[in-house]
Amino acid sequence: MEQYTVGVDVGGTKTAYGLLDGGKNIVARLSHGSDAACSPEAFFGRIAGNVRELMAAGHVRKGDLRGVGVGVPSFVLFEEGRIVKTSNLPNLRDFPARAYLAEKLGGVRVILDNDAHAAAIAEHRLGAGRGFDSLLYCPVSTGISSAIIIGGRIFRGSYGWSGESGHMIMTPDDGVECGCGNRGCVMSWCSGSMIAKHVQNWIDAGERSCIPEFAGGGEISCLHIERAYNAGDALARRAVAQMIKYLGVWTYNLYVTFNISCFVFGGGLLKMWRNLEGDGKGGNLLESMKAVFDGYNRNDMPVYFKEAELGDDFGVIGASELLF
Numbered sequence: 001m002e003q004y005t006v007g008v009d010v011g012g013t014k015t016a017y018g019l020l021d022g023g024k025n026i027v028a029r030l031s032h033g034s035d036a037a038c039s040p041e042a043f044f045g046r047i048a049g050n051v052r053e054l055m056a057a058g059h060v061r062k063g064d065l066r067g068v069g070v071g072v073p074s075f076v077l078f079e080e081g082r083i084v085k086t087s088n089l090p091n092l093r094d095f096p097a098r099a100y101l102a103e104k105l106g107g108v109r110v111i112l113d114n115d116a117h118a119a120a121i122a123e124h125r126l127g128a129g130r131g132f133d134s135l136l137y138c139p140v141s142t143g144i145s146s147a148i149i150i151g152g153r154i155f156r157g158s159y160g161w162s163g164e165s166g167h168m169i170m171t172p173d174d175g176v177e178c179g180c181g182n183r184g185c186v187m188s189w190c191s192g193s194m195i196a197k198h199v200q201n202w203i204d205a206g207e208r209s210c211i212p213e214f215a216g217g218g219e220i221s222c223l224h225i226e227r228a229y230n231a232g233d234a235l236a237r238r239a240v241a242q243m244i245k246y247l248g249v250w251t252y253n254l255y256v257t258f259n260i261s262c263f264v265f266g267g268g269l270l271k272m273w274r275n276l277e278g279d280g281k282g283g284n285l286l287e288s289m290k291a292v293f294d295g296y297n298r299n300d301m302p303v304y305f306k307e308a309e310l311g312d313d314f315g316v317i318g319a320s321e322l323l324f
């Protein structure tokens, strides 16, 4: 009986695999670093080998497998199963990943989609979005993105990359340049790596801060900003306030566009903010974003900001859910 599934979560730094049984429990796992230097053939060849290994570990035969779902941090032409480009793994571009993997696995059913789409499907069915007909899933981390569920189904758009709203432009041609090629998109103001760039620019312009000291004279990261924030550093506080402001405006723009009342947020920035001390305004990142959102929202119908519930396995579970 085809009751097992394999979920593969390809991340910029790590690729994780799960074998799920008929009750959607993860019964075997595997993970390894994502090798950015690999050719796409070698990258997906390794995935095929690991899927076979995982099946062997779980004593699962081909006939027991419903299929393999793969979430990739890429622009994906969904119908074709083709990866168009991947900013974190630049070699994964213009590659028919689904067909290649299916062939390597001897004709097993393979579904490939953008990782945020996969995670949105999982949160909608099994996580924080249960019971909502429509939702916006927003990962906020090194990158910022969204995925849109409308009427219970993922909305992929004309080419498959709906929801790339992290590149929605807030301040045209103003600010630091993002990987998308533009200045002033949401990510350029708010993503983990971009906040560090803003701070570095302020310091280069002669502003005083204890952040360089925390960075030991090396490259500034979010962790140094977090430490400085907790030490009361004014520059760190300005960086966090700037991030919250643009995240609040971004969510408001999404709300007026879609009128979807359930936002589910995942990602590392939420975790970081939880470690920060209160700033007098109180609360965590979600509450602070919601306060900015509410400042623009002139309508009192309820809007829910929720934290993702599926934890660290959301990528693997989401990839597996593509098969249902």
Ligand SMILES: [Zn+2]
Pocket: 166, 167, 168, 178, 179, 180, 181, 182, 185, 186, 187, 188
């Ligand atoms: Zn951008």
